[in-house]
Amino acid sequence: MNSLTNLLKINYPIIQGGMGNISNAILTAAVSEAGGLGTIGAGTMTPAEVEEIIKETIKRTDRPFALNVALTVSPYVREILSLVKKYTIPIVSLSAGNPAPFIPKLHEQGAKVLTVCASVKQAKKAEAAGSDVIVAEGYEAAGINSALETTTLVLIPQIVEAVNIPVVAAGGIGDGKGVASMLALGASGVQMGTRFIATKEAPFHDKYKQKIIEASDHSTLIVGRSVGRIRRVLGTDYARKLLSYEEKGISLDDFNRLTSEEFHRVGALDGKEGEGFMNGGQIAGLITDIPTVQQLMDRMINDAKKQLEHAFLLFK
Numbered sequence: 001m002n003s004l005t006n007l008l009k010i011n012y013p014i015i016q017g018g019m020g021n022i023s024n025a026i027l028t029a030a031v032s033e034a035g036g037l038g039t040i041g042a043g044t045m046t047p048a049e050v051e052e053i054i055k056e057t058i059k060r061t062d063r064p065f066a067l068n069v070a071l072t073v074s075p076y077v078r079e080i081l082s083l084v085k086k087y088t089i090p091i092v093s094l095s096a097g098n099p100a101p102f103i104p105k106l107h108e109q110g111a112k113v114l115t116v117c118a119s120v121k122q123a124k125k126a127e128a129a130g131s132d133v134i135v136a137e138g139y140e141a142a143g144i145n146s147a148l149e150t151t152t153l154v155l156i157p158q159i160v161e162a163v164n165i166p167v168v169a170a171g172g173i174g175d176g177k178g179v180a181s182m183l184a185l186g187a188s189g190v191q192m193g194t195r196f197i198a199t200k201e202a203p204f205h206d207k208y209k210q211k212i213i214e215a216s217d218h219s220t221l222i223v224g225r226s227v228g229r230i231r232r233v234l235g236t237d238y239a240r241k242l243l244s245y246e247e248k249g250i251s252l253d254d255f256n257r258l259t260s261e262e263f264h265r266v267g268a269l270d271g272k273e274g275e276g277f278m279n280g281g282q283i284a285g286l287i288t289d290i291p292t293v294q295q296l297m298d299r300m301i302n303d304a305k306k307q308l309e310h311a312f313l314l315f316k
């Protein structure tokens, strides 16, 4: 147990990051049941759609879970956050925007707040606004990324130095060695997205899972740099098509349309890699199997312990 697991009332310091629109109650509940923290990703879903997933998650687990709201992505921030009180959701993760206007009310409702940050400045502001935990996400991560392009390895120790609340490392973690390394850098836990795609419970198309397994260390691409809307995706035909549009010149509106949730679903849930995109992080190259969530988390914790013991012996 550490400050993070005590605060969130979880057994393992492993969080499944929100995956807007496409992850579901089964994955969220499986991670929480396995001792970590599962997260519902609100994405652009309507409040009614999010409410259904919350109800289904509560049916499947009585352990803590989180609700992620990407503040500049969701058109329904306030309505969705009102569900926190209605369902006594214990933990809220806020990303892609300024959390300050929302934190006091969430605290009044008894929720702990995690804020996803990509710089020391953002982390300090989130701490000053009352955030309970910083999720520090590096440029290796899948999905929408910060234009600052700072990697996890350098981001974590700098944020750990700068704030006095627990820091969770996100971006590029996929096994026990990754967990051990982030703990050694001063993080209190990890958040993963890409590794959880290739699990039995994840509701994604088999072709998506297979693409993660087949990925090498350079199988992801950054799209959207030309319009300032950076996203890390698997290097599929669709991703290459987006890059060719960017080379010719594409407007932000057109880029946003082509990377909207409609095209996310086509790639991730329908498995049509030429017609929709698949978010993917650089750690995909390390992933070679599709375990259950419980198998994955037990293995990661055992391997992290071994790795830390090994490192300790080297210094004895």
Ligand SMILES: Cc1cc2nc3c(=O)[nH]c(=O)nc-3n(C[C@H](O)[C@H](O)[C@H](O)COP(=O)(O)O)c2cc1C
Pocket (backbone or CB within 6 Å): 016, 017, 018, 019, 020, 021, 022, 041, 042, 043, 068, 070, 094, 095, 096, 116, 137, 140, 141, 142, 143, 144, 170, 171, 172, 173, 191, 192, 193, 194, 195, 197, 268, 279, 280, 281, 282, 283
């Ligand atoms: C399919 C997918 C969708 C994602 N959607 C969101 C989202 O809606 N909100 C958010 O804060 N992060 C989102 N992320 C990022 C994850 O929550 C997590 O922080 C990130 O994947 C960690 O890096 P990793 O992919 O290297 O493990 C998404 C990631 C994936 C793989």
